[in-house]
Amino acid sequence: MSAFDGRALRDAFGSFATGVTIVTTAGPGAVDVGLTANSFSSVSLDPPMVLWSLARSAASLEAFRSCGHFAVHILSAEQEALSTRFASKGIDRFEALAVERGPGGIPLLPGCMARFACRLAYQYEGGDHVIFVGEIVEFSHSARKPLVFHGGRYGMLLPRQAGPAGEPGNLSTDDLLYQVSNAYFRTRQAVVEQLARKGWTAEAYAVLSIAGQGEGLAVHEIVARSWQLRGQPVSEDAVRQLIARGLLHEPEPARLRLTPEGRLAVMELSALRKASEAGVQGDLDPSEVQLLKHLLGRLELR
Ligand SMILES: Cc1cc2nc3c(=O)[nH]c(=O)nc-3n(C[C@H](O)[C@H](O)[C@H](O)COP(=O)(O)O)c2cc1C
Structure with a gap:
């Protein structure tokens, strides 16, 4: 039993702004499996590695524990609906999606900002989560705006404008x-x-x-x-x-x-x-x- 108030801890974790990913794999019987995850992190450049963590309570736990490969898709600002879909229960998350196939037949989603197809390299116990580390076998990347998650809500990134401040007394085009x-x-x-x-x-x-x-x-x-x-x-x-x-x-x-x-x-x-x-x-x-x-x-x- 944790000594902390669960809600407060969740809120504190949620203060860390992240991107949003969908992680997919081919489950037993070649059934496509995937879920929304923001626990993604890059780990290593050489060898190229990433990690993410999955709740032990997730329906997809066994599929990921026994998979040979998985794919991480970094979502763009336009893909909030896809994120919601892959976090929802009781629906066919892959319905009408034009998936491509990666190593080991894993489903690859189109139109994402970046995509990493990985070989499952390690898995570690992480309390009520399991941490999966993957070695990247192929990846792609395109210039789009990222979907952001912070404080339990979706957001978007607003780059800082580094404009020169106007001279006092002048009509400033920065006003x-x-x-x-x-x-x-x-x-x-x-x-x-x-x-x-x-x-x-x-x-x-x-x-x-x-x-x-x-x-x-x-x-x-x-x-x-x-x-x-x-x-x-x-x-x-x-x-x-x-x-x-x-x-x-x-x-x-x-x-x-x-x-x-x-x-x-x-x-x-x-x-x-x-x-x-x-x-x-x-x-x-x-x-x-x-x-x-x-x-x-x-x-x-x-
Ligand atoms: C933005 C967002 C991020 C999430 N990140 C994770 C995560 O990193 N790990 C996780 O286990 N669940 C995460 N979830 C929850 C899962 O997507 C959700 O519980 C999903 O239904 C699990 O699917 P499954 O039970 O079919 O495996 C996240 C949900 C959202 C909306």
């Missing part, structure tokens, strides 16, 4: 406010240009998207709403022009709604916006886009 405004104007410009190419103004876009929310607003209410949403009002004229173009109508007094043509226009505009959004994301990968949205959502202006 948060500068960067946010600059990004706003650059991304907005991209959208405005897309709209202009199709003969739309940003104002018309704003009016139609507000009117498209469907509550039936008066002209002055659309103007007020545009203040709240864009930080600048649309003109009453812009609203009236859309009425004249047959995109808005007033079935009840002071209750503007989209006409069927107006609804089509909103669909066209939202397709344009989606296309611009893809352009604005540039070469950010999906995990960076997710991170950026999360951080922008947390920005608070006082």
